[in-house]
Amino acid sequence: MTEHKPRAMSAREGERCAMPRPGRVALGWMAAACLAAVPWAHAASPGAATGPGVSAPVATAAPPKPAPVQGPVLVPPVGMAGASGVTAVPIAGDAPPRLMMSAPAVTANKAANGGVLSLPVVAPATLAAAPGAVEFVTHGRFRDVPVYKPKGEVQSVVLMLSGDQGWTPATSRMAQSLAAQGALVAGLSTPALFASLEADLGDCAFPDGDLENFSRFLQAYEKVPGYYPPILVGDNEGGALAYAMIAQARPNIFAAAMSIEFCPVLELRKPLCKGEGVHFSRRMSESRTTAKRIKPKDNAGVVLLPATRLSAPWVALQSGMLTPFARRSGPLCEARATQTFIETISGAQSVALPAVQPGASGGTGAQPVTASEPFKAAFAKLNAQRKPPPPPPPAAVSDLPVIEVAAQPGTSSELFAVLLSGDGGWAGLDKEVAAALSKSGVPVVGVDSLRYFWTPRTPASAAADMDRLVRFYAARWKKAKALLIGYSQGADVLPFIVNRLPAASREHVALAVMMGLGKRADFEFHMTNWVSSSASGLLILPEVQKLPTGLGMCIYGKDEKDSNCPSLDPKQIQLVKLPGGHHFDGDYAKLARIILEGARGPGSASR
Structure with missing residues (x-):
């Protein structure tokens, strides 16, 4: 069965608003969904059911970010x-x-x-002097998202998924409590997310890609050192979504998940795509009296089933009390049923909350979740279990957003690689190709283009940075030859960089590989690039034509509509056409093999 992307942005950049999976096909998209990440003052009433994430005016440009003050x-x-x-x-x-x-x-x-x-x-x-002030960010599906910052350095990142009432004062207190424990917290409205997913074309939803992409954008925007896979914390229905995401997602996308008053029901009319491990049954409408399976048009949501494996640790905090959402959802949410569900899943944990506190879901309990030691202790334990962030880059290149991927032990090669990611950041294809190269003995230094081009660059300054990377890692890894690889935006800028390298560094270059090459290159991150190809960047074709014969390789998918590769001279550039679109049907091991074969010379790369 064909899988589906969370959304299709443009034919050019599927990764811009959601990291796709192998084999997903393009769905519809809304042009405004990924336009802006402009913080603004939220003008909705406090505690409104829709909360953040419904709509927001989009400004034409962002003001300079003020210096931090006490609190958000x-x-x-x-x-x-x-x-x-x-x-x-x-x-x-x-x-x-x-x-x-x-x-x-x-x-x-x-x-x-x-x-x-x-x-x-x-x-x-x-505004900063006003009580309760927070920073609001808009990006992708998520609009005017409140962001709560810790007082000191960020120790973890939390995507907090609201209950079915949207973002309320109670969920805000929960977010503030987590920020007090060192977390950078983004508050997401679950009802607004569901409405956005249901508005898309396609018969199933992959929100894990949207959540990962938002996390990467947020951390780049806040200049968080390195990257923290986010911890999902969900209240009530948001807790069910948090569970579903770590069942659906690949490993290492999310660090952990915590569900508060978990009930295995999602009031999402469009079912989740099956993904890696999420299983569910279609929920019957209350008006039906037969056991006949409901039709999609009659869908009243989905009932989640216990997963055979989860991609990250999961803990459920249960008080045994029925919240308003649980009462509407029926016997599936009763204490015995939910406890049986949790116990069925290997490695899942259940933590008892004091029975007097439905406060997390907007009730009037005397002891809200944020005041309970089990809540704080459970989060602290999950945070301690996450993988530590990678070590900072060496001092010589510490000003660049680089990620080192060592060659696997027992392998060897004369090559090393510098890989410029797409503008979605270091994720998906970039990580997979780097991992595949490392298995062949090729160490890789990745450059996170989302973070790198957040600061405006020029072809000359980018070439100077590449020169520094090539010289430093050739000496560090004792390698004679370098593969310079770019994907999407990274591919677009690569010919400009190669043509401006000093002669000494260019002698190290065995091959310059452009994967998913476009027609114009941007040396600065623009919000509008997340929904369409740039119409104002530098023309790429003349720059590719300046590359020495045999030095370049251009890899493109046969379904790509705006690739520059077919217009190139095959006598000058190795051209490789692969099945699929901008993500090459997810066959990243094949991409790595083609790159290594191409480094041996023209005609060596298999198709």
Whole structure:
């Protein structure tokens, strides 16, 4: 059976909003979904059922990020500084302050902006002083996501999935409690995520890719050193989703999952794609009285089944009390049924919560989850179990976002590789190709393009950085020849870099490999590149034509619509056409083999 991507962004960059899996086919997409990551002041009422993640005005540009102050920072949207009729209003409880505009100010604002309301800039100090201020980020499916920061260095990253009521003051307190334990926490509205998934084409959903991609973007945006696979913490229905994600995802995508008041029911009309291990049955509509399997149009959600294996540790915190969601979901959520479910899964843990506290789901219990020692202890234990982040890069290249992948013991090669990732960051294809090369004795230094091009670069400055990497790792690994490999955005910039290398470094280059080459190159990260190919970057074809004959290889998928590879001269560049699209049907071991064969000379690479 064919698998499906979480969403199809553009024909060019499937990885931009969700890391795809081998064999997934393109679905529909919404052009606005990945446009902006502009923090702004949330203007919804506190505790609204939709909460964050439903809609947000998208500013045209982001203001400079203010220096951190005590607690989280609220960054307002771009607009007209000092506009009249605008105030920042603190909200009681955990909700952030709102920007309020008088009716005359709204009318004048729209008139000045072509009929579109543009929220103004308010002095950061004014907003930061308001109680409960948080930073809001929009990216991909996730809109105006509240981000809670620890006071010190980030020790872990948490994607917190709300209950069926959306983001509430209670879930905000939970996020603040985790931030106090050193976590960078992003608050995601589960109902809003479900609505976005259900709006896409296709008959099943892969939200794990969206969650991983958001995590990578968030950590790059916040300049977190290295990368932390996120811990999923879910409240009620969000806890069911957290469980489903570590059943669906590949290993090392998520560090762990914690479910609060777990019930194995998802009110997601579109079922999850089967993925690596998530199993479920279709839920019957309450109006049906027969045991006949429901049709998709009648779908009332899915019932999760115990997985045979999970990709990460999972702990469920249960009080035995029925929350409003659990009561609606029926006997599947009763204490005995959920405990049996948890005990069925190898390695899963169950932790008892005090029975007087439905507070995590918006109830009125005397002891909310955040005040309970079991909650804090369970998170601390999960955080301690996660794999430590990789060691920082050597001092000589510590200013670059590099990842070292050592050659596997017992293997050897005269080659080493420098791999420039796609603009989705160091994930998916990049990691898999690097792993396959390492099995053949080729150590790899990866460059995370998402982080690298967050700072504007030029062809000359990028070439200087590549020169530094080639010289440093040739000496460090005692290798004579280098493979320079780029994927997607990394492929786009590679010919510019190679042509500007000093002669001494270029002599080390055995092959320059461009995988998924486009037509224009960007040397700076742009939000709009996540939904369409760049129309304003530098033309790539003239730069490829300057490469020495035999030095370049261009690999493309036969289904790619905007690849530059077919327009290249096969007498100058090794051309390799593979099945599939921009991800080559997920056959990453074959990609590595083709690269190594191509390094032996033109005509060596198998198709």
